[in-house]
Amino acid sequence: MNSLLQDAQMAARRVGLPSDTIVINGGRPLRGTIDVRGAKNLVTKAMVASLLGDTKSILRDVPDISDVHVVASLLEAHGVTISGSAETGILIFDPSNVASANSAEIDALSGSSRIPILFCGPLLHRLGHAFIPDLGGCRIGDRPIDFHLDALRKFGAVVDKLPSGIDISAPNGLHGAKIEFAYPSVGATEQVLLTAVRVKGTTELKNAAIEPEIMDLIAVLQKMGAIISVEPNRVILIEGVDSLKGYDHRALFDRNEAASWASAALATGGDITCKGAKQQDMMTFLNVFRKIGGAFDIEDDGIRFYHPGGDLKPVVIETDVHPGFMTDWQQPLIIALTQAIGTSIVHETVYEDRFGFTDALVEMGANIQVHKHGLEGGERRVPRRPLEQAAVITGPTKLHGSEIVVPDLRGGFSHLIAALTADGRSTVSNVGLIGRGYGDFVAKLEKLGADFSFEV
Numbered sequence: 001m002n003s004l005l006q007d008a009q010m011a012a013r014r015v016g017l018p019s020d021t022i023v024i025n026g027g028r029p030l031r032g033t034i035d036v037r038g039a040k041n042l043v044t045k046a047m048v049a050s051l052l053g054d055t056k057s058i059l060r061d062v063p064d065i066s067d068v069h070v071v072a073s074l075l076e077a078h079g080v081t082i083s084g085s086a087e088t089g090i091l092i093f094d095p096s097n098v099a100s101a102n103s104a105e106i107d108a109l110s111g112s113s114r115i116p117i118l119f120c121g122p123l124l125h126r127l128g129h130a131f132i133p134d135l136g137g138c139r140i141g142d143r144p145i146d147f148h149l150d151a152l153r154k155f156g157a158v159v160d161k162l163p164s165g166i167d168i169s170a171p172n173g174l175h176g177a178k179i180e181f182a183y184p185s186v187g188a189t190e191q192v193l194l195t196a197v198r199v200k201g202t203t204e205l206k207n208a209a210i211e212p213e214i215m216d217l218i219a220v221l222q223k224m225g226a227i228i229s230v231e232p233n234r235v236i237l238i239e240g241v242d243s244l245k246g247y248d249h250r251a252l253f254d255r256n257e258a259a260s261w262a263s264a265a266l267a268t269g270g271d272i273t274c275k276g277a278k279q280q281d282m283m284t285f286l287n288v289f290r291k292i293g294g295a296f297d298i299e300d301d302g303i304r305f306y307h308p309g310g311d312l313k314p315v316v317i318e319t320d321v322h323p324g325f326m327t328d329w330q331q332p333l334i335i336a337l338t339q340a341i342g343t344s345i346v347h348e349t350v351y352e353d354r355f356g357f358t359d360a361l362v363e364m365g366a367n368i369q370v371h372k373h374g375l376e377g378g379e380r381r382v383p384r385r386p387l388e389q390a391a392v393i394t395g396p397t398k399l400h401g402s403e404i405v406v407p408d409l410r411g412g413f414s415h416l417i418a419a420l421t422a423d424g425r426s427t428v429s430n431v432g433l434i435g436r437g438y439g440d441f442v443a444k445l446e447k448l449g450a451d452f453s454f455e456v
């Protein structure tokens with residue numbers, strides 16, 4: 001069995017999907033209200049932060065997604081006792097018995113997620129040693145961890161790369177460091193935060209990521225007793241402290257999930273209210289949504305996204321770090337762009353291979369050309385990166401049903417929207433991968449009136 005299929009099937013089991021293949025009869029607008037819970041890209045990190053506390057932590061609004069189950073299993077493998085459940089949205093972590101994990105248990109989870117790399121700092125503080133299995137996550141190009149390892153070395157850690165993973169120790173303890181990233185990496189910024197809070201001395205991080213999920217992780221760490229200040233120009237200062245306690249935190253909502261359902265509303269000509277979504281963290285998305293011809297109402301407890309009628313218009317987008325247009329937003333939005341009148345361009349500047357999902361859309365009738373080395377010329381806001389690619393989407397094109405194999409999380413959700421927009425029947429397999437990051441997506445599809453069934 002290939003490893004993508006294996007990952008998808010495991011993820012499907014973790015979130016209790018009846019099978020890994022959905023049959024969709026498309027062409028119906030999605031309409032209704034859904035709840036958006038905590039952000040995958042904060043919740044999983046806040047779970048790791050619980051390892052740093054001397055007392056219990058409580059995390060609220062946890063989504064029922066397979067990445068949460070993977071990180072929970074990894075924490076349990078290291079002796080953390082977890083109560084509550086992702087189904088109810090509340091998890092309680094008791095780190096009083098943290099111990100080195102049994103390598104068979106870690107191996108069983110190896111390759112399932114990219115979060116294990118963030119266990120380094122907390123495990124070094126608790127146990128003086130960490131073993132991190134091979135990393136998984138979406139296959140969207142090369143995803144190096146050099147910034148993570150360089151930063152850990154600057155804190156004084158000794159990093160040993162083994163065939164099965166990475167062995168890290170701190171024979172002389174960890175100390176504050178001056179670190180500057182070549183690119184404001186989200187994961188590497190989290191690595192520095194989760195390590196620097198307990199080292200001896202002060203750490204200065206330059207060119208840090210400042211995504212809302214990072215700010216929420218800083219809020220979690222501050223509740224635990226950390227001293228962290230976010231300075232102008234992407235500088236973060238962290239003063240190490242001797243001990244941290246547990247936290248009680250309600251996770252920031254998932255802006256990727258909200259943008260995905262918003263895109264589904266626009267592409268299918270529907271109307272979806274995302275309870276829990278907040279304007280402040282979605283402003284860049286909302287501007288683009290409006291330029292395309294989508295409408296939204298900001299409500300007290302959510303955002304209503306809808307197709308107000310009329311033609312959709314093309315746009316030019318460059319993905320970027322915060323406060324730019326997120327790389328995770330482009331995949332779902334591209335389905336709406338296949339319905340716009342004219343030519344849109346999406347420049348992907350964050351990851352090196354994030355348009356693989358468009359092959360399936362072309363088979364469904366979309367007119368999309370991918371330029372693997374980007375497009376030269378034209379006015380640009382984001383400095384051109386060597387790894388960038390561009391997709392040129394010319395619409396409107398009618399989409400027709402097809403057989404689709406989901407390649408990764410965001411591309412997979414985009415395929416789901418394409419199948420819901422298309423005329424006729426589509427079979428979408430590997431949908432377990434969508435369960436990695438979209439909580440209760442099956443129940444939500446039902447609530448929004450989608451016509452689908454599982455192939456069992």
Ligand code: EPU
Pocket residue numbers: 040041042114115138142143144145146147148149183184185186187188209211256326327328350351352409410437
């Ligand atoms: N990079 C390096 N070296 C490193 C780390 C990163 O060169 O050591 C480069 C990457 O190759 C990439 C760029 O920096 O070109 C950005 O990577 P970053 O580290 O910022 O991303 P990440 O932490 O791996 C998180 C999210 C992604 C999201 C990005 C950007 C999690 C678990 N993942 O990834 O989310 O796209 O930030 O916001 O938080 C998703 O949710 O589907 C997803 C892929």
